[in-house]
Amino acid sequence: MRRIPAALSVAALLAITTACSSLSPPGKETTAQARLTDLRPVRDGGTVTIGLKSDPDMLDPSLTTTLVARTVFTSMCEQLYDVDQNNKFVPQLAASMPKITDGGKTFTFDVRKDATFSDGARLDARAVKTSLDRHLHLRGSGRASEIDSVKKVTAVGPYTVRLSLSHPDVPLLGRLANTAGLIMSPKALKTYGAKFATHPSCVGPFRYEKRVVGDRIELAKDPLYYDADKVHLDRVIYKTITDGNIRMANIRSGDVQIGDQMGPVEVRNSMGEKGLQLLNTPSLGYMALTLNVGNAHGIDQKASPVDSPFGRDVRVREAFDLSLDRTLINKLVFQGMYEPACGPVPPGTPLSSPITCPKRDVPKAKRLLKAAGVKTPVPLELMINTTPEDSRLGQVVQAMAADAGFSVRLRPTEFATGLTRTLAGDFEARTGGWGGQPDPAGNIDSLVGTTGSNNQGKLSDPEIDRLIVEGRSTSDIAERREIYRRLTVAINKQHGVIYLYRNINYVSASQDVSGLKLSGDGLIRVKEAGYTKGSR
Amino acid sequence: MKTLRPLLTSYVSRRIGMSLVTMVLVSITVFFGVRAMPGDTAQALAGEQTSPEVLAAIRSEYGLDDNIAVQYWRYVSNAATGDFGTSARTGLPVLDSITQALPITLELAALSLLMAVVVGIGAGVMAAVRRGKPEEWLANGIALLGMSVPAFWLGIVLVLVFAIAMPVFAASGFVPFSTDPLENLRRLVLPAVVLGSGLAAVVMRQTRAAMIDAMSSDYVRTARAKGLGPAAVIGRHGLRNSLVTVITVLGLQLGHLISGAVVTEQVFVLPGFGKLTIDAVFTRDYAMVQGVVLFTSAAYILINLLVDFLYSVVDPRIRLGGSR
Secondary structure: OOHHHHHHHHHHHHHHHHHOOOOOOOOOOOOOOOEOEOOOOEEOOOEEEEEEOOOOOOOOOOOOOOHHHHHHHHHHOOEOEEEOOOOOEEEOOEOOOOEEEHHHOEEEEEEOOOOEOOOOOEOOHHHHHHHHHHHHHOOOOOOOOOOOOEEEEEEEEOOEEEEEEOOOOOOHHHHHOOHHHEOEOHHHHHHHHHHHHHOOOEOOOEEEEEEEOOOEEEEEEOOOOOOHHHOOOOEEEEEEOOOHHHHHHHHHHOOOOEEOOOOHHHHHHHOOOOOEEEEEEEOOOEEEEEEOOOEOOOOOOOOEOOOOHHHHOHHHHHHHHHOOOHHHHHHHHHOOOOEEOOOOOOOOOOOOOOOOOOOOOHHHHHHHHHHHOOOOOEEEEEEEOOOHHHHHHHHHHHHHHHHHOEEEEEEEOOHHHHHHHHHOOOOOEEEEEEOOOOOOHHHHHHHHOOOOOOOOOOOOOHHHHHHHHHHHHOOOHHHHHHHHHHHHHHHHHHOOEEEEEEOEEEEEEEOOEEOOEEOOOOOEEOOOOEEEOOOO | OOOHHHHHHHHHHHHHHHHHHHHHHHHHHHHHHHHOOOOOHHHHHHOOOOOHHHHHHHHHHOOOOOOHHHHHHHHHHHHHOOOOOEOOOOOOEHHHHHHHHHHHHHHHHHHHHHHHHHHHHHHHHHHHHOOOOHHHHHHHHHHHHHHHOOHHHHHHHHHHHHHHHOOOOOOOOOOOOOOOHHHHHHHHHHHHHHHHHHHHHHHHHHHHHHHHHHHOOHHHHHHHHOOOOHHHHHHHHHHHHHHHHHHHHHHHHHHHHHHHHHHHHHHOOOOOHHHHHHHHHHOOOHHHHHHHHHHHHHHHHHHHHHHHHHHHHHOHHHHHHHHO
16 A cells, blocks of 8 residues: 555656656666667567557558558568668668669569568569559559659569659669559459559568557468568557557556667657667658748749748848857757767768768858848747647747847647648648658658759758759769769758758667667667567 | 327338438438548548648548549448448448447446436435435536536546555456456446546536425325334435436436547547547548448437337327328
């Protein structure tokens, strides 16, 4: 009975601390070292439940649009290529790296000969062709634009596939190591067609069993999997728990063993807690402020300068950029748990170069505004998402920019409405993130290229466009690295996209579970995971 | 009886007719209301990384590019045959999701109601009988807390205490009663406490007030004068006469149980109707939002219809009055 008051007081304290996000600067704890795996030996059997931040959309590789669906696919649908823990591409369902010939216009690769889909169909070149053709031609396919350089897919042998491209496309390999490389069972595609998501069947360590919308997706070990000997768990359950505090509470109670995409506040609150472990990997993406420079009439229209101080004069944009302190933003908004960023290429990847973020310089910002001849304070409406994190980010940016002579008005806007307004060009500035791709082209081309489909601020610069084409058609790694360094400089010179910080993918897990692996893409792999030997 | 039968038939037909009209009005309100929400549905479904071709395909696939009247007619005619469409987000039939979620919310509501009745009436009687004593202050204080504490906060505290510090109950999830009755209760007790606490507080206060009235009435004084024991006086005379008020309050609060389940299901990750609704609204899943609201409305209308019929059976003046 004596334990009850103590438990109650601890609970009350925890409830208060979890309900009120602390803005205090970080303490001595550090997560600076990426921790991608836990290799303690595991025993066979058991079910592991993974708490997801949101409910996946369609479990159809051609139609999905969410990162969280890809997290589920890592257990049930393998792709042609994968990213290893050093962000290098490695074959997965492909048997080797592609041979790139014909001046970069032909990709040829072999596929594994020992793989079987969960419905019993064999993996071969024709199965790969069926999947890639579906990615390219299915109505509403989200993959079509990602691999639109592929003109023709040919099964040149029983296990050999050739991709004929319309133009050299070096970053294609990165897309085949992403959702576009996911291969579906031709048998299931024939049976279910566009309704594949109701009975998804692929090659993977686990096979789909059932789904309760908004609640869970259940997978069971697939005995047909080519690497089944390495799979220890009997079942994996993906459970949607949107609130971070509740996700953490479920890990503490043992109802959930692994929590995906944990927020900085929950992670900080749980650091060093007995029975829990933390894995993390830097994100391949970035978070930024996008200024509307040329999106005066909508994203599908030609860029034309926006009639505002920010649209008219790059010095005003530079002044705004200089008013911000990225390190302080990370401390105040994310408790120092993320990383300051000032470019689209994630550090630690083979094509990145060292880059030093500019320091906050308020006097210079004021001089630039004076030189631009604008009346201060310069007004700016900043559209932010309706999340507590974005609200804090907006407030910190507002306070910092005010010191340099800007008057930032925050406009919290729900996701779909914000997206519609952005695409219509009805915004001055917005906060937003990019999930990131292993190849830097995926973080740049469509986002800042003049004709890019995701160039929300309609930044248009011939130098950027020229370097984008060079980066896409050059295969030498050292040359590409230099191109993307110059691209970063060119993009930052325009101050249209102000890169602020890079997420760290945090995964909290019970100490009872080991064998988990995070790859460079931040997705959890449970293929070799299981309950730790000697645990309950 | 011969003169009453045509009146009864007319009353029943009129009420059924009115219910059907109400359902049509609900369907129109929901259908057009959802579409009046700002933001492009196709864009919301496709996300930021998309192309005009994908958007066009989504609009075509879900008929979003048709005239809105055509969309409405297609929806109601399909719904009339039991086809509530396919979730644009998950690609799964709406009806399947609803039939999976509904029993969970109904069970949660039933448990919460049971808790509210047992705790609320018990505490109310105690507060009335022990008026001016510490027990009354305690009951009043707990009732005030029950009404004031937010469900989200209470849920997290209960999880921390009873699922983490003392792991008696589960923090989340649902197991059907038919699969494992004990596990089912282990997972539903905490959500039922959260959902039922507010209602229990209301019931307690109503019971207390009604019991105080009853206990000071002449018939209770008479019962005491006749030498009846305290239990008989409180139970047979005081409580029985107070229950009419309590039952009325419970009836009025039933709707709150369903709407309150939205927050409780989020905290305890119960895949019920409330969670389904919230997820559907946030993801602009038109078909799911419409299906959920239509089902809820139909349930309310059906219950009201049954209650009205029961009234008319119990008290003929209602149907006769209604038929005039």
